[in-house]
Amino acid sequence: MARTTSPCATCALSTPQLDRLGLDAQEVDYVVALAGNPNTGKSTVFNNLTGLRQHTGNWPGKTIARAEGAFAYRGARYRIVDLPGTYSLLSATPDEEVARDFILFGKPAVTIVVADATRLERNLNLLLQVLHITDRAVLCVNFLDEAEAHGLVLDLGGLSTELGIPVVGAAARQGRGIPELLEAVADVAEGRVECRPLRPRFEIPGLDHAIAELLPLLDHAYPGVSHADWVAMRLLEGDEEMATAVRDGHLGELRADHVATEAGGHE
Amino acid sequence: MAEREQLEDALKLLYDALDSGETVRSADLPVSAELVAAELARDAGDGTLALTDAGREYALQVIRAHRLYETYLAHRTGHPADEWHRQAHAVEHTLDAEAVEDIARALGDPLYDPHGDPIPTADGQLPPPRGCGLSERPVGWAGRIIHVEDEPPELYQVLAQAGFAPDVRLRIEATGTDGTTVRVAGHTVTLSAGQAALVQCDGLRPDEVFDASVIRLRDLREGETAEVVSISPLVRGLARSRLLDLGVVPGSVLTIALRGPGGQPVAYLIRGATIALREEQTERIMIRRRAASEAA
Amino acid sequence: MSDDPRRDVLDAADRLRWDLPQNFRDRWVEQTYAESERLASAYVRQDQPSRRLAWERRLDAFLTNRWTGYPTMVLMLAVVLWITISGANVPSELLATLLVDRGTALWHSLFAALHAPAWLSGLLIDGIWLTTAWVVAVMLPPMAIFFPLFTLLEDFGYLPRVAFNLDSTFKWAGAHGKQALTMTMGFGCNAAGVVATRVIDSPRERLIAILTNNFSLCNGRWPTQIVLATIFIGVLVPSHLSQLVATSAVLGIALLGVVFMFGSSWLLSRTVLRGEASTFSLELPPYRPPRVLQTLYTSLIDRTLIVLWRAIVFAAPAGALLWLITNIHVGGLSIAEYGINALQPLGWLMGLNGVILLAYVVAIPANEIVIPTIIALTTMTTAAAVGAPETTGVIYEFSDQNVLKSLLVGAGWTTLTAVCLMLFSLLHNPCSTTLYTIYKETHSAKWTTVAALMPIAFGIVVCSLVALVWRALGGS
Numbered sequence A: 001m002a003r004t005t006s007p008c009a010t011c012a013l014s015t016p017q018l019d020r021l022g023l024d025a026q027e028v029d030y031v032v033a034l035a036g037n038p039n040t041g042k043s044t045v046f047n048n049l050t051g052l053r054q055h056t057g058n059w060p061g062k063t064i065a066r067a068e069g070a071f072a073y074r075g076a077r078y079r080i081v082d083l084p085g086t087y088s089l090l091s092a093t094p095d096e097e098v099a100r101d102f103i104l105f106g107k108p109a110v111t112i113v114v115a116d117a118t119r120l121e122r123n124l125n126l127l128l129q130v131l132h133i134t135d136r137a138v139l140c141v142n143f144l145d146e147a148e149a150h151g152l153v154l155d156l157g158g159l160s161t162e163l164g165i166p167v168v169g170a171a172a173r174q175g176r177g178i179p180e181l182l183e184a185v186a187d188v189a190e191g192r193v194e195c196r197p198l199r200p201r202f203e204i205p206g207l208d209h210a211i212a213e214l215l216p217l218l219d220h221a222y223p224g225v226s227h228a229d230w231v232a233m234r235l236l237e238g239d240e241e242m243a244t245a246v247r248d249g250h251l252g253e254l255r256a257d258h259v260a261t262e263a264g265g266h267e
Numbered sequence B: 001m002a003e004r005e006q007l008e009d010a011l012k013l014l015y016d017a018l019d020s021g022e023t024v025r026s027a028d029l030p031v032s033a034e035l036v037a038a039e040l041a042r043d044a045g046d047g048t049l050a051l052t053d054a055g056r057e058y059a060l061q062v063i064r065a066h067r068l069y070e071t072y073l074a075h076r077t078g079h080p081a082d083e084w085h086r087q088a089h090a091v092e093h094t095l096d097a098e099a100v101e102d103i104a105r106a107l108g109d110p111l112y113d114p115h116g117d118p119i120p121t122a123d124g125q126l127p128p129p130r131g132c133g134l135s136e137r138p139v140g141w142a143g144r145i146i147h148v149e150d151e152p153p154e155l156y157q158v159l160a161q162a163g164f165a166p167d168v169r170l171r172i173e174a175t176g177t178d179g180t181t182v183r184v185a186g187h188t189v190t191l192s193a194g195q196a197a198l199v200q201c202d203g204l205r206p207d208e209v210f211d212a213s214v215i216r217l218r219d220l221r222e223g224e225t226a227e228v229v230s231i232s233p234l235v236r237g238l239a240r241s242r243l244l245d246l247g248v249v250p251g252s253v254l255t256i257a258l259r260g261p262g263g264q265p266v267a268y269l270i271r272g273a274t275i276a277l278r279e280e281q282t283e284r285i286m287i288r289r290r291a292a293s294e295a296a
Numbered sequence C: 001m002s003d004d005p006r007r008d009v010l011d012a013a014d015r016l017r018w019d020l021p022q023n024f025r026d027r028w029v030e031q032t033y034a035e036s037e038r039l040a041s042a043y044v045r046q047d048q049p050s051r052r053l054a055w056e057r058r059l060d061a062f063l064t065n066r067w068t069g070y071p072t073m074v075l076m077l078a079v080v081l082w083i084t085i086s087g088a089n090v091p092s093e094l095l096a097t098l099l100v101d102r103g104t105a106l107w108h109s110l111f112a113a114l115h116a117p118a119w120l121s122g123l124l125i126d127g128i129w130l131t132t133a134w135v136v137a138v139m140l141p142p143m144a145i146f147f148p149l150f151t152l153l154e155d156f157g158y159l160p161r162v163a164f165n166l167d168s169t170f171k172w173a174g175a176h177g178k179q180a181l182t183m184t185m186g187f188g189c190n191a192a193g194v195v196a197t198r199v200i201d202s203p204r205e206r207l208i209a210i211l212t213n214n215f216s217l218c219n220g221r222w223p224t225q226i227v228l229a230t231i232f233i234g235v236l237v238p239s240h241l242s243q244l245v246a247t248s249a250v251l252g253i254a255l256l257g258v259v260f261m262f263g264s265s266w267l268l269s270r271t272v273l274r275g276e277a278s279t280f281s282l283e284l285p286p287y288r289p290p291r292v293l294q295t296l297y298t299s300l301i302d303r304t305l306i307v308l309w310r311a312i313v314f315a316a317p318a319g320a321l322l323w324l325i326t327n328i329h330v331g332g333l334s335i336a337e338y339g340i341n342a343l344q345p346l347g348w349l350m351g352l353n354g355v356i357l358l359a360y361v362v363a364i365p366a367n368e369i370v371i372p373t374i375i376a377l378t379t380m381t382t383a384a385a386v387g388a389p390e391t392t393g394v395i396y397e398f399s400d401q402n403v404l405k406s407l408l409v410g411a412g413w414t415t416l417t418a419v420c421l422m423l424f425s426l427l428h429n430p431c432s433t434t435l436y437t438i439y440k441e442t443h444s445a446k447w448t449t450v451a452a453l454m455p456i457a458f459g460i461v462v463c464s465l466v467a468l469v470w471r472a473l474g475g476s
């Protein structure tokens, strides 16, 4: 059989440039984070890219600790981190802390948010929160096969334009869409595509004023701090973790020009 | 330690009494001599006691410790509401200033305790109390709860169970010999005079209305569609953020998907997912029924 | 402004918070959801009504109905257990022959050829190798069958429905419906059951599930139950009934474990765990066809690796220890004999004996070596035994159960001993792998200690009571 177009789960996805490096995360060029709601296929994508066998299963809450692996694509080496699935980034639960900290302080070159096409609304909620704390993200709309079975039609192009980030459709279990995902990740990592993430304004009485008053103080304490809006909102919410980061100087790692020390930096 | 406890309790008693306009005679307060000796109180001249500045500040710090600890119990632990007061009362005398500030920080410097009382700030500021009792309101009056007194615990327990909590709106439906009937937290309850006396209310804010069509999620029936209005303030901490994260937020549309074999738990279709909730959660989620045509 | 800019930020935030609505966080989430709703409705279109959804609803209705849901659950559990038990027999025997019989002989001849000293081959082969091989042979096949089956059900999406069905029962005990599944996993292996509690996202309920998982009779303890029930309980009735009675006795013990699980959950949630934060959420994911071959393959490899790791890290040292205490003599007695004598009074009180208790101390690493260890220790103390090997401190089993029975009876065992041992095998501390896992999952020495001591306390009390009543009624 010489059909090269058919999607195939096991044959390295007919992507000749992909080299699955398993656990070998030495001297990588970029760090990629995998975030998303529980059960959206993050680990399946992870396994597809690295050749590893992270546990997958139809049951929210399986991946607790982060798992790491590596792959090479078009000559660049990537370390990829499979974060625990979360519904949000705002709560003080251990898994949300892990996910939030890694996206914020781990400084991934790209954050892939894996979403379930059949429940996109719920998944976009997390995506919007992620876009609040990172500038470089790719949305992977997974479960396209299921969406088709449900009679859903998705306009991913339109979504991508409005979100301001690349959006890739996929059916990770069948290996569909993985080549496109890799391409989008490489584009963002190497700067060929620039993200302009959608950040909706919040209409909460007094918030704009409070943020406007906090920002200059933040900038004075931590010149050039990135995602200052998020930091301000967390402080106004009374989040102890953020207050501690401000107090002990940890927040200093959040500078826009601060280069995350590669690989060994955030263990 | 016992000495400190006695002193602080007497100080609080004195503060509370003076705050509500009563006079306290030195002879009536057990350790009044010690209070005066410590320059926390002084004799006002006519045999009654007054607080010194230092005494007032000290009293506020004890109150701060108490209310912060109650807030801690409410937000971070699973202890039921009727235990908070007793536990906080035991702990308030053992905390030093640093420990109190640690708790405050860990909770994000809360402004109000779970009963709706303001927590004195570290430098001793305390907003004056507002509002007045529920029993003094006429039928048809609508307002918001600003304080629910937690003593005696048996009465408080009933109120908390019925959904009374600071910030919850209510309307007086009827008054009579059998008590005061109010519409509150999505249902109608009748309170005895003793229970009604524990509830302090204030008028609605200018932009607020009382919506009598609000019901509890547990009262939703199969086939009906509803929209979430709010989550009761009684759902706090982890339990609250879980519900929010799962998409139980104002504006979410939901229907019943499945009932458990014995009737509980109930699974709801919320924003594309099927999520099972227990009864103690669904009676704390306020909804409004939607006409079938709206349900899109 | 102060000269500490960080302090300024925090002070300003504290001050500004007073002007924000108290439900700031609610509104934040609400508006984010509103925006996602807008996006989703703009870019997702339902073209035709979903047929998939219709059958999912029907399947849900069937699987969670009172009249169909419960029987389906029981049937599923029975099928899984039956496949596990009947499927594990052949590979277990194969592994036993290969590793225990042949392997040991092979090592011995190799060591003999190399003129290795007797103590070396004793320690390495009779101690370490034999115990490790034993654990692998007993444990690997059932684990490699049970867990893939479970994973298939998980992949399909059935497990959350079970949790949904049983939630009100578990709620009564202060636990989460998902504990039904971690408990069932415990029937395979308690360590795996403890890891599986990760799906419970409420701190209090998760701790309850962790602390009570040991009451699920694990795969390493079933053989103990079956042997004792067969040779001591089954023989109490006419022979055509003995199989039935023995089986019922074993199932009775497993059920008693479930009773203890519920009871101690109830107790924990109302006492020591009362103050832990608690919340409930249970998402019922869509059904999805499982990928059978891949699941079987990965699950097999994962389980094999875990079993091997456990055998090497925990069981091998136990083998060495057993060999050492039976072969090192101080003042004419082996260390094991000192231990047996010291434990004898407590053993008697509990209807057991010193040998059994010492075996439990040595066999903390792995429940499956309890019976072999008991045999080894008994053989050592009753000098002459039929069919016993010449070396001491070696675990082995008798292929003929009559021989085993006469050995045990010769050592003073009665029906009471068997009954109490069956109870104690259910009610004692978790094996060291499980304890280690509990520590890793809770990061707490306190909870690990509770997990170890609570079942032992139950065990001592229950066994002593049974022995007391038994003796009072004139049994021996």
Ligand SMILES: Nc1nc2c(ncn2[C@@H]2O[C@H](COP(=O)(O)OP(=O)(O)O)[C@@H](O)[C@H]2O)c(=O)[nH]1
Residues within 6 Å of the ligand: A036, A037, A038, A039, A040, A041, A042, A043, A044, A045, A055, A056, A057, A058, A059, A061, A062, A063, A085, A142, A143, A144, A145, A146, A170, A171, A172, A173, A174, C155, C288
């Ligand atoms: N039909 C279908 N199933 C998928 C797809 N991606 C993942 N799955 C399955 O969905 C389940 C959850 O996947 P998993 O990778 O564990 O999700 P995670 O929780 O996000 O890591 C597994 O049973 C996968 O086999 C997909 O694109 N289509």
Ligand SMILES: [Mg+2]
Residues within 6 Å of the ligand: A042, A043, A044, A055, A056, A062, A063, A085
């Ligand atoms: Mg995963």
